[in-house]
Amino acid sequence: MAETISVAELNSRVKELFAKTPALNDIWVTGEISNLKKYPSGYYFVLKDSASEIHAVMFNSARSRISFEPTENMKVRVFGSIGMFVPRGTYQFIVEVMEKSGLGDRYLAFEALKKKLGEEGLFDQEHKRPLPAYPKRIGVVTSQSGAVIHDIITTSASRYTADIILAPAMVQGEGAAQTIVAGIKLLNKQGVDVIIVGRGGGSIEDLWPFNEEIVARAIYESQAPVVSAVGHETDFTIADFVADVRAPTPTGAAAIILRDKNEIRNEVESYVNRLNRAMISILDGMKHTFEILDNKVAPKAAIEGLNIYRINLDDISRRMDRCLIDKISSMKTDFITLDSRLQPSRALEEMVHHRTMVEVSLDKIRTSAQQEMRNSRMRLVSMDGRPESLINARMSTLESSYESSVKRLEGLNPLNVLTRGYSMITTVDGKVLTSADDVKVGDRINIHMRDGLAEADITKKEMKR
């Protein structure tokens, strides 16, 4: 008959079985921490992967051996054994050692590749190519569905205009590195000015393709300069070390490659401003030079001579004016004398006529004087010297021409004609007689002489044949 045992006995036997099975003891297990609880005795959590899960505990004794704090969702590799909790009939994994999953191997691989490529010189500053100032075509190697291409297109919209050519690539998982390499090569074949290689943030596994040697070498061999934008600002990959420029994010990459349009506009305007300033300064300089030359050509003596000349001209002008005024008023007096004997309206006409002639003459003299002054000034400036004698010569010419004008004017004064022995004949009512036809025998006439008047009768008349 089969034995009958207690529940406690059963669980004890299971515990014993676990303990005796090597496959369940001192083994490494990988999984993700979830449902993590911290108690004074240690950490209690569920270790799981996509297919299964198991309760796990790490007592304080083990906890003191790790340097990090376990967190929810952390991927870990744990070393330990299966243990049975008899009172509850449950089993769990007793963790003795815990390390972050993959870190060990990946970290070693990363460091080894970094060291190797570094020694080969792939990271050397001298291999870094400058980015083009104004690229026309930007190649992008990234996922066609991710935020990276979206961020790059959006950010560059307000910046210097450049075409964007996307070479779609897988950015995580098996085979991703190969598609990234193909993208870099394709864009180089197609001809772009610069290439962005990037992906958004993720776990170290997600970023891993950018730590692979083939990607590093493709970046190094790229004809076009490469800007890396992998993960978050705190993530560093081998791609970042090889790239010509490392951008903190995809948005940052677009901003590094393409300048802000307004900033460029301001720069263009600043050149124009500098141009204007330089032009003004050149013109000022030229003005200054002209002033110096001007002083050389027209020395003080010439200017002084010119001033004397001007004063003399003014003086002559004043004298001419006064002389003419005197002459006119003397004529006026003469006319008034005649007025009583001549027809008043006629006399006035004569006077206006004379006055006009005097004014015309005066204008001519003035114009000619001004012209002479201008000519002389030009000659002075160009000749640099002997202004005095020129002025004097010109002044005597002016004075003599003035005097002859005055003489001509005097000749026109009807009184002067009378002075020379001629007489003027009028009818008794003042009408000037110039033709024998106007008189007949017996008419009474007035004979006007320089200083008086005689009355006479016509006694005989004879016409010229």
Next chain:
Amino acid sequence: MSEYEEEVKNMSFEESIEALENLVKELEAGGIDLDRSIEIYEKAVVLRNHCRQILDESERKIQKIMESSGAIKTEDFDID
């Protein structure tokens, strides 16, 4: 000057802004006659207008490029 305008039309933005900078430097250095100064000024204005035109009027293409069995295929790419 229209000859120079033709020349500038074919210049890239980078070439234009470099030429503009060189002209400004030449003018700033001085020691040139008035004719050359005016020539520089006029050329600079042509370059400035060309730069402005590129900034204001150029449009970009956004494309996707793929290679399958040796054939390169290019098509317009739209993020939305």
